Amino acid sequence: MSTTPPTRRSGKHGMFLRMLLRASLVRRGRALSALLAVVVAAAVATAMLNLYVDVQAKLRTEFRKYGANIVVVAKHGQPLPADALPRVQTALAGRGIAVPFAYVVASTNDGSPIVVAGTDMQTVRRLDSWWAVSAWPNAAGEALLGSRAAAAVSPQGQPFDLSFQGQPIHLKAAGTLITGAAEDSRVYLPLQDFTAWTGVQPSTIEIAANGSAAQVTAILQQVTAAVPGAEVRPVRQIMEAEGRVLGKTRSTLLAAAALIILTAALCVLATLTAWVLDRRRDFAIMKALGASERLISGFFAVEAASIGALGALLGYGIGLGAAAWIGRANFQASISPRLSVLPSVFLGSIMVALLSAALPMALLRRVQPATILRGE
Amino acid sequence: MFGRLVFESFRRQRRRKLLAGIAVGLGVAVATAMIAVATNIGDKINQELRSYGANLLITPQADTLDVEIGGVDLKPPSDGAFLKEADVLRIKGTFWKNNIVGFAPMLPVRANLQADAQSESVELVGTYFAKQLAYDNESFITGVRTTNPWWKVNGAWPSDDSSDVLLGQTLAEKLGRKPGDSIEINGQARRVTGILTTGGAEDGQVVAPLHVAQEILGSPGAVRRVYVSALTKPEDALALRDPKTMSPAMLERWSCSPYVQSIAYVLQQSLPHARVEPIRQVASTEGTVLERIKGLMLLITLAALLASALAVSAAMATAIFERRNEIGLMKALGAANITVASVFFAEAVLLAMMGGIVGFFGGGLLAREIGRSIFNSQISVEPVLFPVILGIATLVTFAGSAVAILRAMRFDPVYALKADA
Numbered sequence: 001m002s003t004t005p006p007t008r009r010s011g012k013h014g015m016f017l018r019m020l021l022r023a024s025l026v027r028r029g030r031a032l033s034a035l036l037a038v039v040v041a042a043a044v045a046t047a048m049l050n051l052y053v054d055v056q057a058k059l060r061t062e063f064r065k066y067g068a069n070i071v072v073v074a075k076h077g078q079p080l081p082a083d084a085l086p087r088v089q090t091a092l093a094g095r096g097i098a099v100p101f102a103y104v105v106a107s108t109n110d111g112s113p114i115v116v117a118g119t120d121m122q123t124v125r126r127l128d129s130w131w132a133v134s135a136w137p138n139a140a141g142e143a144l145l146g147s148r149a150a151a152a153v154s155p156q157g158q159p160f161d162l163s164f165q166g167q168p169i170h171l172k173a174a175g176t177l178i179t180g181a182a183e184d185s186r187v188y189l190p191l192q193d194f195t196a197w198t199g200v201q202p203s204t205i206e207i208a209a210n211g212s213a214a215q216v217t218a219i220l221q222q223v224t225a226a227v228p229g230a231e232v233r234p235v236r237q238i239m240e241a242e243g244r245v246l247g248k249t250r251s252t253l254l255a256a257a258a259l260i261i262l263t264a265a266l267c268v269l270a271t272l273t274a275w276v277l278d279r280r281r282d283f284a285i286m287k288a289l290g291a292s293e294r295l296i297s298g299f300f301a302v303e304a305a306s307i308g309a310l311g312a313l314l315g316y317g318i319g320l321g322a323a324a325w326i327g328r329a330n331f332q333a334s335i336s337p338r339l340s341v342l343p344s345v346f347l348g349s350i351m352v353a354l355l356s357a358a359l360p361m362a363l364l365r366r367v368q369p370a371t372i373l374r375g376e
Numbered sequence: 377m378f379g380r381l382v383f384e385s386f387r388r389q390r391r392r393k394l395l396a397g398i399a400v401g402l403g404v405a406v407a408t409a410m411i412a413v414a415t416n417i418g419d420k421i422n423q424e425l426r427s428y429g430a431n432l433l434i435t436p437q438a439d440t441l442d443v444e445i446g447g448v449d450l451k452p453p454s455d456g457a458f459l460k461e462a463d464v465l466r467i468k469g470t471f472w473k474n475n476i477v478g479f480a481p482m483l484p485v486r487a488n489l490q491a492d493a494q495s496e497s498v499e500l501v502g503t504y505f506a507k508q509l510a511y512d513n514e515s516f517i518t519g520v521r522t523t524n525p526w527w528k529v530n531g532a533w534p535s536d537d538s539s540d541v542l543l544g545q546t547l548a549e550k551l552g553r554k555p556g557d558s559i560e561i562n563g564q565a566r567r568v569t570g571i572l573t574t575g576g577a578e579d580g581q582v583v584a585p586l587h588v589a590q591e592i593l594g595s596p597g598a599v600r601r602v603y604v605s606a607l608t609k610p611e612d613a614l615a616l617r618d619p620k621t622m623s624p625a626m627l628e629r630w631s632c633s634p635y636v637q638s639i640a641y642v643l644q645q646s647l648p649h650a651r652v653e654p655i656r657q658v659a660s661t662e663g664t665v666l667e668r669i670k671g672l673m674l675l676i677t678l679a680a681l682l683a684s685a686l687a688v689s690a691a692m693a694t695a696i697f698e699r700r701n702e703i704g705l706m707k708a709l710g711a712a713n714i715t716v717a718s719v720f721f722a723e724a725v726l727l728a729m730m731g732g733i734v735g736f737f738g739g740g741l742l743a744r745e746i747g748r749s750i751f752n753s754q755i756s757v758e759p760v761l762f763p764v765i766l767g768i769a770t771l772v773t774f775a776g777s778a779v780a781i782l783r784a785m786r787f788d789p790v791y792a793l794k795a796d797a
Contacts, residue, residue, distance in 0.1 A: 033690075037690055040683070044679060051676075055672065059665070063665065065665075066428065103446070105445075105450060113441070115442070115443055115444065115450075129661075130656040152441055180656045234575055236528075236574060236575035237428065241526065245424045248421065251749075252417060252746070255413075256410060256673070259409065259742075260676070260683050263402065263403060263687050264687070267691075270399060270690050270691045270694055273694075274694035274697065274698065322679075326672070329675065330671040330672050331668060
């Protein structure tokens with residue numbers, strides 16, 4: 001007699017489940033609006049957190065348009081070792097672009113000095129995307145002329161002659177280059193033509209390394225180890241400014257995310273509190289029928305938590321969609337979904353839902369069931 | 377009677393009204409703050425982008441070609457043309473003077489350093505550090521400390537009037553000099569106030585006040601080039617057009633927009649014998665970065681507006697749903713639907729106004745706090761926004777209440793009064 005039959009136990013659980021399910025099915029409208037509030041809040045939170053995590057990477061690719069952030073230079077004006085570029089590229093392992101530069105001071109026909117540079121035309125146009133070039137050289141014997149150099153040696157775009165240590169070279173002008181800086185006074189040749197003419201090897205390698213400040217520092221160290229004879233230094237102008245702008249943008253984004261998530265959480269709090277308050281008659285009937293306070297609290301807590309959990313899952317999906325759309329619209333690049341955001345959104349939603357249930361419960365506990373049932 | 381109903385409702389249900397009012401106020405505050413931040417972020421980030429350095433370069437028009445490799449000037453110092461230091465001041469007299477954040481003249485010369493027993497020929501660059509200047513009774517401070525914020529000095533910056541110098545880091549290591557030591561430059565002892573680190577060619581050079589370089593060169597008032605840092609508007613299709621081919625109306629629009637090209641054009645016209653060119657590495661790249669950040673903030677502001685609109689509607693819907701009994705009572709006493717609805721709408725509008733006003737000022741404070749803590753500068757809310765925000769708040773509150781009011785009205789008063797609905 002005193003042993004509890006298993007059927008009764010499962011019946012008790014079944015009753016609990018049925019109360020949960022029936023409550024939301026019978027009052028469909030109210031339950032749906034509570035769920036909707038959680039879904040919207042979770043979606044907004046997911047989108048904001050996802051953007052916050054991903055936006056740095058997106059902005060960093062924009063910042064790489066400023067060009068090199070690491071420079072490898074030979075010590076004391078000597079050329080770099082001949083295998084420096086392949087070694088730098090091995091150290092980089094695809095995490096950036098490395099472009100070699102070789103310089104000499106040649107003389108024009110009238111004997112005035114002019115800086116001639118040899119570089120890899122294919123990679124330099126990716127590294128220095130701000131170069132305004134009318135036409136890139138693509139055949140042997142063609143040169144790219146800085147706008148001021150062009151005015152001096154080839155004003156009509158005609159072929160011209162230069163000489164370096166008695167070695168003459170005849171060049172065709174492929175196009176002009178405008179940068180507004182020292183490059184405007186130079187003549188650029190493909191590296192092969194340049195070394196064949198002058199015999200001078202590259203003295204500088206400019207590297208645009210991708211990644212966060214820590215990753216760039218790691219690349220810097222690996223490059224230093226790969227080319228021991230050279231001086232490898234960060235371009236502080238580029239790296240510091242990037243860090244500053246990125247830091248400010250992230251802080252603003254964080255402040256915005258905090259405000260928006262707070263608003264969304266308040267929206268959930270208001271809706272769920274109202275939902276629980278609205279069901280004070282259920283509460284009163286349960287209490288009048290002899291349910292313990294723990295059971296009732298547990299009932300409302302499970303109900304709130306399941307709405308929180310369901311809403312978080314739905315909202316996570318919608319939020320990912322919103323973040324992807326923002327990424328597409330603003331950065332023309334996809335924002336990758338972050339699974340790491342899910343636990344915080346999930347737990348956050350459940351916490352807010354439980355809190356929203358706890359507030360009215362504390363209020364109701366103090367009231368006699370008879371008062372509520374009388375409709376006051 | 378109508379007025380009394382509304383008034384009494386506010387007087388007797390203070391707790392409920394307060395809750396709804398707080399929701400409206402919070403929503404409006406967040407929306408106001410986000411709009412203020414989004415409209416200001418362009419200016420703020422533009423200011424931060426200035427830490428990339430100058431975006432305009434002024435050189436003498438008649439100059440020979442630069443002979444410069446890796447930041448080291450190989451041209452004989454007396455060769456080529458110079459700008460006049462006095463002319464450079466005119467930058468601050470142009471139409472765009474308020475957009476010019478700073479400028480720094482540069483004069484590289486060769487100098488002989490004698491340290492201990494060694495003697496070495498190095499490049500010495502004369503410039504302004506933070507020079508106090510005045511143009512048209514307007515005084516301002518300019519120099520490399522403004523234009524090149526990545527220059528770091530271990531020790532102290534020299535004063536522009538003194539003859540003290542900065543030593544580049546690698547040069548100082550080679551010569552074994554510390555801040556406070558002295559060094560002989562062209563036979564004259566100069567005090568080294570600090571060691572300069574830039575990550576560029578300056579690390580192997582001496583940087584001195586401009587007049588020191590002019591004395592060494594023997595031509596007072598000479599400047600080789602001037603770096604100008606200006607706040608600009610991102611380039612668009614109009615910016616890149618040649619002003620010579622524009623119609624007068626278009627030219628006016630072009631020259632009244634702070635494009636880097638139009639600032640260069642105006643500077644060029646005000647400086648005799650000078651060439652002014654945008655430095656494309658800085659000028660053309662900052663446009664895209666700025667556009668991205670502004671676009672991002674705009675989209676986020678939309679999200680914030682949506683979230684606060686939802687919060688306000690949810691709060692209003694809840695507040696009205698709780699008052700089904702009242703609606704039932706009114707209807708039972710013979711009030712027409714329209715009368716009941718107008719009482720509730722009037723209440724909603726009143727609530728929106730009050731919440732909106734409080735929220736607007738709260739949002740202003742919030743925006744200011746964000747500006748102060750992130751950008752170290754003011755973010756102000758445009759007063760023009762006030763009616764707009766109030767209008768949006770009213771509209772959202774109205775819309776949020778409308779659904780709930782319409783639903784409540786469809787109930788039979790009998791059920792509503794029985795509180796069974």
